[in-house]
Amino acid sequence: MTDIAATPSALSPKLSPALEWVARRAEGFVIPVAAIIVGMAIFSVFVALLGKSPAQLFDLMWRGGFGSWFSIQNTLSRAAPLLLAALCVALPARLGLVVIGGEGAIVLGGVAAAAIGVWLDGAPSFLVILLMGAGGMVAGGIWIGAVGALRHYRAVNETISSLLMAYIAIALMNQLVEGPLRDPASLNKPSTHPLAEAYRIGSIPGMDVHWGLVVGIVACIVSWILIEKTRWGFAARIAGGNVRAAQVQGLAVGPLIVGFCALAGAFAGLAGMIEVAAVQGNANGSLVAGYGYAGILVAFLARQNPLAIIPVAVLLGGIDASGGLIQRRMDMPDATVLVLQGVLFIVILFSETFYGRFRIFNPDLWKRG
Amino acid sequence: MTDRFVLTRRQLLKTSAAGAAIGAATSILPFSAARAASATVGFIYVGPKDDYGYNQAHAEGAAVLKAMDGITVVEEENVPETVDVQKTMESMINLDGASLVFPTSFGYFDPHMLAMAAKFPDVQFRHCGGMWTEGKHPMNTGSYFGYIGQGQYLNGIAAGHATKTKKIGFVAAKPIPQVLININSFLLGARSVDPTITCQVIFTGEWSLAVKEAEATNALVDQSVDVITCHVDSPKVVVETAAGRGAFVCGYHANQSPLAPEKYLTGAEWNWANVYKMYVDKLVAGEPLPNFTRGGLADGFVKMSPFGPGMSEAARTQFDATLAEIMKGGFSVFKGPLKNNKGDVVAADGQAFPETAVELESMDYLVEGVVGSTS
């Protein structure tokens, strides 16, 4: 593998620093892009074997996901909830925890936000929206924070407890929405009472995408700063590497784990609140939309890097957005998109093995010929 | 199928040559121009379109439209009731030039379809099951549904004759009006045979949950229930499990008799092709589409499966007599004196709710004789 790389040692010394700068950063861009191309190539073989035209497929994917202003907005709308959902996985991952139950925090965050919005009906909208956001974050934060606490203080495995708690959260939501919180007028779709129009979150000016996209991007940036630029992030990385070593250094591992998990859950809860305030207008069973599970995939594809979550979520959103067009124009079932996602993501995840293998991306090795 | 493929191919070639989406171009045209010779109709399903149940019934209706001249049908399945369905509608309108959209799941109505209807006033939206109300909802939207409770009433008559234990059972998804009306109709049908019959209901809580539906069916049979029907998206599991345990079954959504030829009594089926064809005929003719459409057995919105061998002579006679009564129109399954299963009066003596009574569409009770609870 290493032989593939060229050795640009003949370049002028003046150019080299710039080149080195580019080379060091190119790896994280070139490898995923190459992986996407390879994944698409494999998928086009699958499509061709079925007697359909890969060229048409890619044309449709482009047009459905990215090719027009409408398609871009479609993609971004679908990407928005994935940003916060993925953070629910990426933050605990910094401590070495695998949390897969973000769905539960999303659902409960949505219910809490709807309950607050209905309860405070009549209060100033700014205040209510703020409190709804806070309520969603608290509900989600408690849920995943508890997962962290169980992990640290009772040594209960966080993967299984978060999954179990997600199912419990969904049951709680259903019980509340069909019981005490139900609006009788919601008829065949049991829901809470609707939020007043003033408490809804609208679209970003000039776009047909709700504010959840901006909130998600900001949350990703804040999380990146937290992880990369603060001492808590640094401490979390140490604790994620080795809990004992962290304890020896005097780090408060318990509060760190619970804090990171709670923040992760808070982001997921906020996603639920946005779903209620920007899309549904009330809390109902559609909060269980699988965003929590899609978020796991996004986080792993982003290699748990909060900034990388943004492009990955957009990619996933784009595939979802174009999936409909593929169904409609090529008469292929919805499962086609699942197969494409599976192939594409397996190849992208597999491509991680190539990091550090190409000399062209590592200027330190250039001189050695 | 092949024709459609060729057509889309050609569209695509044109598109890339012209540099602008032809689909988008048609959608800019005023509604009247689009409907002149041909029309694109969009169908959106909440589950897989071959689920042997709810979604398949709609897809079979859509399939009939495909054979019509000048009609292009575009379909999307497994579309969740989130921003996804809004974008799907928008994409059908923007990219495929759909001028009539059928979102077929109840949860698509509010807020999703209403939001898109406001955004695309030239496109017609007709929704399955919603309560369209004049003045409250935009005029380019509407809703259609069938009085399938009538079918469940007839199912109940079949069940009332077949049951020996006087206990019949209902596997239901959620306690919502459309389901409650079916449960109540099923029991009232059975009680028209024998007023001592009770109906045990089990809610599974989800529209499609195979293992839980099987468990619910087993639990019913364990409690001596010997005739079972259901209201879940895909009745296949309930029908097969019940028949496997030796209970009789009444079908729902579609004809499931091939799954249990010996134990299938009859079933209440959708006949959406009629409804969809009515809309599209009007669309092509340039006539306004109705906003609030309802119909039952008499209108061909609903039909009954052929009798199975378990139907006794007495059952057939009463079934046919009642069916004839229903076909005349104005038949009331719900009439006083009627109490709910908490003892409150829901229909006073002499009070009757014919099938067209809109109150029935917000039913929130189980009638006396149904063992179960709405929350």
Next chain:
Amino acid sequence: MESTDIGLWGVPLAILGGAIRVSTPFIFVSLGETITERSGRINLGLEGILVFGAMTAYAVAVMTGSPWLGVLAASATGAAFGLFHGWICKFPKVNDIAIGIALMLFGSGLAFFFGKPFIQPSAPDLPAIPLGGWSNIPQVQAALNINVLFIIGAALAVFLWWAFKNTRAGLIVRVVGDSSDAARAMGLNPDTVRLLSTGVGGALAAIGGAYLSLYYPGSWSEGVSSGQGLMAVALVIFARWNPLGCFAAALLFGGAGALGPALQSVGVTQGYYLFYAAPYILTLVIMIMTSSPGRSLAGAPGELSITK
């Protein structure tokens, strides 16, 4: 149909019957995953393999008329998926958890894609052994109508429990799972052992899927699995990588799952969502009670990424 009114006895009977009926997929998936995880690899993709197995088994049974050929075909595809997972994860820096999640999409997607023509036809069911003949109560007879795969699963649990302790193969898997370095020092190739363990795990998961489509609930549809595969992987951690524990956990899960419908059938009708959450609540409570810092992960393979 004969019938006997059993009233409230229906609840314990349903739990027993449910434990037997519903547990089998959990048994096979969790035993398969135990083998995989004991070798130091985790395969979260068993849900996808289970779904693909359910489809394959049903399709083959429809086409050949033999449910057992269906099971065989399912296990072959499951092994192929498992080997694929094992092969891809052997490359450095490839994250086995993430690949598993992608595999879940891939397996389910392929199953839904190729399963379309098999939703309508009926396939022959796997046979059951009537062990309730001693009773004249039909409900008891029904509950004790035990599928052959359940019995095989139970026997497999006992066998694996014994084999991990007493056979050379069991020892090899355990050594590789606990420390790659130690395994290499013993002249073992950890990658090969993990590859095979993942393959076996996949084959067993697919048999779990075959049970779903060919016996209970006994039909192929896209909703045939409601996450049994993923849950079973989690149950392995709950069972602390002990095959007998997996069997017990699967029974517990199946039995608790029968509680919701059974209670409604005897007239306890309020709050059924919470009863439906019983398996999850019960599992969580037991985990919390039996864990404590220090001894919780006893039995955890040292090389496992999820518990490191």
